[in-house]
Amino acid sequence: MKSRSGVSLHQVPSMVSNGEMSAEEYIASIFEKVDRLDQKIHSYLQLNREPSLAKAKELDRRAKRGERLGRLAGLGIAVKDNICVRSLQATCASRILRGFNPPYSATAVQRIESEDGIILGKTNMDEFGMGNTTQNSAYGPTLNPWDTSRVSGGSSGGSAAAVAAGMASVALGSDTGGSIRCPSSFCSVVGLKPTYGRVSRYGLIPYANSLEQIGPIARDAESLWLLFSAIAGYDAEDATSSREPVKSPKGDGIKGLRVGRIKEFFGEGAQQKVTERVMDGGAKLEALGAKAGETSIASLPHSLAVYYVIAMAEASSNLSRYDGVRYGLSPERGTADWNSAFARTRSEGFGEEVKRRILLGTFVLSAGYYEAYYVRAQKVRALLAQEFALAFKKFDVLFGPTMPVLPPKLGERVTPLEDYLIDINTVAANLTGLPAISVPCGLVDGLPVGMQVIAPMFREEVLLEVAAALGREQGLKSPPLEEAA
Amino acid sequence: MQAESGLRVKIGLEVHCQLTALKTKLFCSCSSDYRASEPNEKICPVCFGLPGTLPVLNAKAVEYAAMIGLALNCSVANRSLFYRKNYFYPDLPKGFQISQYDKAGGVPIASSGSVEVEGKDVRITRIQLEEDPGKLTYEGTIDKSSYSLVDYNRAGIALVEIVTEPDIEDAREAKMFLEKLRSVIESLGVSNGELDGAMRCDANISLAGGARVEVKNISSFKEVEKALNYEILRQRTFSGNATSETRHWDERRSITIALRSKEEEQEYRYFPEPDLNAIVLEPGAIAGVRKAMPEVVDAKASRYAEEFGVSLQLAKELAAKKELSAFFDECARLHDGYQEMASLIVGELSAAAVAGAHPIAPEEFVGLVRMVESSSITRAQAKEAIRETLLTGRPARQVVQMKNLSAVVDESAIAVVIAKVVAARPGALDEARGDKKAFNHLVGQVLKEEPKAQPTVVAKLLAKRLRGK
Numbered sequence: 001m002k003s004r005s006g007v008s009l010h011q012v013p014s015m016v017s018n019g020e021m022s023a024e025e026y027i028a029s030i031f032e033k034v035d036r037l038d039q040k041i042h043s044y045l046q047l048n049r050e051p052s053l054a055k056a057k058e059l060d061r062r063a064k065r066g067e068r069l070g071r072l073a074g075l076g077i078a079v080k081d082n083i084c085v086r087s088l089q090a091t092c093a094s095r096i097l098r099g100f101n102p103p104y105s106a107t108a109v110q111r112i113e114s115e116d117g118i119i120l121g122k123t124n125m126d127e128f129g130m131g132n133t134t135q136n137s138a139y140g141p142t143l144n145p146w147d148t149s150r151v152s153g154g155s156s157g158g159s160a161a162a163v164a165a166g167m168a169s170v171a172l173g174s175d176t177g178g179s180i181r182c183p184s185s186f187c188s189v190v191g192l193k194p195t196y197g198r199v200s201r202y203g204l205i206p207y208a209n210s211l212e213q214i215g216p217i218a219r220d221a222e223s224l225w226l227l228f229s230a231i232a233g234y235d236a237e238d239a240t241s242s243r244e245p246v247k248s249p250k251g252d253g254i255k256g257l258r259v260g261r262i263k264e265f266f267g268e269g270a271q272q273k274v275t276e277r278v279m280d281g282g283a284k285l286e287a288l289g290a291k292a293g294e295t296s297i298a299s300l301p302h303s304l305a306v307y308y309v310i311a312m313a314e315a316s317s318n319l320s321r322y323d324g325v326r327y328g329l330s331p332e333r334g335t336a337d338w339n340s341a342f343a344r345t346r347s348e349g350f351g352e353e354v355k356r357r358i359l360l361g362t363f364v365l366s367a368g369y370y371e372a373y374y375v376r377a378q379k380v381r382a383l384l385a386q387e388f389a390l391a392f393k394k395f396d397v398l399f400g401p402t403m404p405v406l407p408p409k410l411g412e413r414v415t416p417l418e419d420y421l422i423d424i425n426t427v428a429a430n431l432t433g434l435p436a437i438s439v440p441c442g443l444v445d446g447l448p449v450g451m452q453v454i455a456p457m458f459r460e461e462v463l464l465e466v467a468a469a470l471g472r473e474q475g476l477k478s479p480p481l482e483e484a485a
Numbered sequence: 486m487q488a489e490s491g492l493r494v495k496i497g498l499e500v501h502c503q504l505t506a507l508k509t510k511l512f513c514s515c516s517s518d519y520r521a522s523e524p525n526e527k528i529c530p531v532c533f534g535l536p537g538t539l540p541v542l543n544a545k546a547v548e549y550a551a552m553i554g555l556a557l558n559c560s561v562a563n564r565s566l567f568y569r570k571n572y573f574y575p576d577l578p579k580g581f582q583i584s585q586y587d588k589a590g591g592v593p594i595a596s597s598g599s600v601e602v603e604g605k606d607v608r609i610t611r612i613q614l615e616e617d618p619g620k621l622t623y624e625g626t627i628d629k630s631s632y633s634l635v636d637y638n639r640a641g642i643a644l645v646e647i648v649t650e651p652d653i654e655d656a657r658e659a660k661m662f663l664e665k666l667r668s669v670i671e672s673l674g675v676s677n678g679e680l681d682g683a684m685r686c687d688a689n690i691s692l693a694g695g696a697r698v699e700v701k702n703i704s705s706f707k708e709v710e711k712a713l714n715y716e717i718l719r720q721r722t723f724s725g726n727a728t729s730e731t732r733h734w735d736e737r738r739s740i741t742i743a744l745r746s747k748e749e750e751q752e753y754r755y756f757p758e759p760d761l762n763a764i765v766l767e768p769g770a771i772a773g774v775r776k777a778m779p780e781v782v783d784a785k786a787s788r789y790a791e792e793f794g795v796s797l798q799l800a801k802e803l804a805a806k807k808e809l810s811a812f813f814d815e816c817a818r819l820h821d822g823y824q825e826m827a828s829l830i831v832g833e834l835s836a837a838a839v840a841g842a843h844p845i846a847p848e849e850f851v852g853l854v855r856m857v858e859s860s861s862i863t864r865a866q867a868k869e870a871i872r873e874t875l876l877t878g879r880p881a882r883q884v885v886q887m888k889n890l891s892a893v894v895d896e897s898a899i900a901v902v903i904a905k906v907v908a909a910r911p912g913a914l915d916e917a918r919g920d921k922k923a924f925n926h927l928v929g930q931v932l933k934e935e936p937k938a939q940p941t942v943v944a945k946l947l948a949k950r951l952r953g954k
Contacts, residue, residue, distance in 0.1 A: 206536070321536065326535075
């Protein structure tokens with residue numbers, strides 16, 4: 001992907017460093033685009049304009065003095081609103097956290113800043129990450145740059161739409177059950193859910209801790225890797241973070257790579273035009289030298305139920321802290337006892353979907369139901385991991401459609417269950433901890449389709465090779481919105 | 486107690502003990518030394534429960550908890566888990582407490598131990614490592630207060646919860662158990678029970694045929710006996726028909742008040758804490774903890790009895806107080822009059838005296854013991870010298886000189902006193918013959934007449950007189 005000046009995004013840092021490009025002009029051009037487009041798209045909840053421009057100016061000065069700049073120098077980075085940035089509000093797109101300014105930055109954000117990346121602002125999302133459309137935001141939906149009558153996907157819809165529309169160089173999202181990959185697929189960008197433990201969760205406001213990861217969203221594989229390699233790696237602040245070293249992609253393509261189609265991802269629930277496009281993508285990989293085959297993951301049909309049980313259980317506990325005592329929304333309490341004051345804060349502060357998941361999660365953890373739901377779900381989760389491990393004996397990576405459908409129209413699906421069903425292909429990677437990427441895989445009726453590629457634990461570099469190969473093969477397209485603008 | 490009413494009392498205790506020897510909290514690097522702080526001064530984003538922060542386990546806390554487990558004869562788990570205990574309360578920053586659990590697949594750090602109290606074993610069900618919540622201060626009393634203030638300085642302090650089986654049968658036994666527990670934990674050097682709120686206790690009480698009542702908020706071991714006696718009496722008036730409920734001990738009014746019935750009981754929705762890994766203690770690591778562990782009360786007492794020949798009762802009393810046994814250990818390096826030293830230490834010294842403004846040096850103390858042994862002063866005089874030293878800080882030897890303390894050992898002088906005492910008590914000699922108690926009483930009477938008389942000489946001369954005449 002080239003910017004207007006014909007520069008590839010991943011070249012921005014070295015060009016800023018060399019003084020060949022002005023970070024200030026570049027960042028200003030991004031904000032111009034935001035001013036032009038974001039009234040329509042609504043990807044940002046909050047802009048960090050002045051500090052960003054000041055930082056860019058500072059980078060230019062340092063470059064002029066011949067200083068060596070960080071590897072993200074000059075890149076404008078959008079951050080999902082559930083990832084803490086010191087001094088910027090972190091609302092998780094919820095009323096309950098309105099006005100909450102965290103006194104700390106997430107480890108991922110600290111690493112971005114120490115590599116001279118520029119935080120442009122905070123992006124819209126489904127409230128607390130609960131949704132796949134970004135319609136569940138207390139501050140209104142984010143629309144799809146490819147068709148503004150359609151959803152951007154979610155829950156990292158703001159980040160994906162901002163990247164797709166050129167309103168950010170790259171972005172951070174978070175992925176609990178597909179929240180990076182879904183909007184990346186719907187907005188035709190590249191989105192990576194790293195291996196569980198790969199990126200520190202410190203500073204990520206939790207939805208479901210055992211499932212989620214912070215990850216990068218970008219327009220091409222190269223800039224995606226730039227951001228990923230900056231944020232990945234062990235962090236003492238996160239007890240679940242891994243010391244496994246990050247390997248660099250060799251960049252020698254995918255010749256001989258064994259790629260396996262996951263049979264269950266091409267089943268009846270998926271739209272045929274979508275599966276056809278992903279089959280074409282598979283053929284392209286073969287044309288590039290990969291060896292394709294098919295495999296089955298027998299427990300996949302259960303993954304959705306397992307995911308929702310575990311995610312809601314953890315969510316019901318994680319969201320208990322929002323009681324209005326210490327921070328966030330705190331309605332006038334009068335002389336009510338604490339119990340009714342808590343109830344009032346939470347009734348007013350949480351949206352419908354969040355309340356639904358808290359209630360269901362509370363239910364599955366209750367005495368008498370815990371064994372039947374939570375414990376059983378954990379058993380299937382372990383089984384799923386075993387089945388994937390077995391499949392990786394035959395294949396280096398596995399693939400299928402990221403989303404089984406094209407981006408829906410706003411308000412198209414009415415019941416929560418219909419909403420949950422389209423997560424069917426993405427949740428398995430969260431349940432197993434495996435790294436998974438969504439790569440643009442062409443258009444159907446002018447709407448983006450994404451191919452999901454899943455690798456063994458800690459093998460993100462293989463996913464990057466596939467994404468880079470596919471990107472080079474088909475060339476990435478920009479949404480019509482940006483061309484018109 | 487049982488005889489009084491025919492209703493058997495069963496008491497189980499849940500003791501919360503802060504690991505006060507730790508410098509930082511259980512999951513963050515905040516100072517754990519909060520007692521002299523302003524409210525909400527010792528807090529950080531982690532223990533304040535700000536969203537997005539994560540707990541990082543204090544490794545030393547694990548070591549201390551394992552130590553307590555070993556000292557209470559528990560088996561320490563090779564792999565234990567943190568669980569979330571979910572409930573809403575204003576003093577709980579995250580809406581859940583990170584704790585451990587023994588059901589729902591949970592494994593606590595230690596379980597199945599026992600503590601010997603006066604020859605009886607009180608079984609320990611489990612020991613779990615957990616974080617303390619913050620602290621609420623009510624205006625007035627809990628049931629009438631119109632507002633409360635919350636201080637999160639205590640939130641995140643490392644606690645071990647020690648849960649017993651319902652093996653305790655009355656309030657006195659509960660107190661004995663707690664004193665024993667406290668001296669064990671103190672001798673490990675992991676917690677200082679003197680600190681306000683460092684050791685707290687909830688009690689489950691049932692009378693045979695009656696329901697189980699939980700009494701919470703017993704802020705110190707001193708209050709336990711009062712609270713239990715009150716509650717047992719209260720339940721007796723229901724003739725064993727008390728309802729299952731949770732009650733609150735109101736220290737000021739010395740009564741328990743109903744908080745909630747068991748039907749309204751919290752459902753804690755325990756599940757594994759996803760932000761923390763399992764606590765792994767390989768057998769080698771547990772052996773290492775055992776090796777590094779200071780000697781605990783029971784082991785120490787039997788060492789004193791076996792190695793030094795100190796009488797068992799005295800050995801136990803000496804071992805129970807960490808400061809006293811440390812003082813004894815020092816003296817034992819200087820001198821071998823173990824029984825005499827042990828007896829004087831237990832009788833005359835206290836933890837406060839050993840560490841007080843005018844401590845007595847082990848060398849001086851041993852000097853006094855030597856004087857007693859050589860009969861140059863009496864035991865009573867040695868005690869007098871010790872008291873004076875502790876009070877004024879004057880060296881013991883100087884006190885002996887100044888007060889002109891010296892034992893009367895001259896047999897003829899003592900014989901005169903004996904003759905006087907015997908003359909005043911006709912028949913006393915006959916009673917003392919063959920009656921040890923009466924004999925000792927008579928020795929006492931002589932010493933009352935002449936306090937400086939060396940008791941051994943008095944006894945010798947009296948015995949002679951009994952035989953002679």
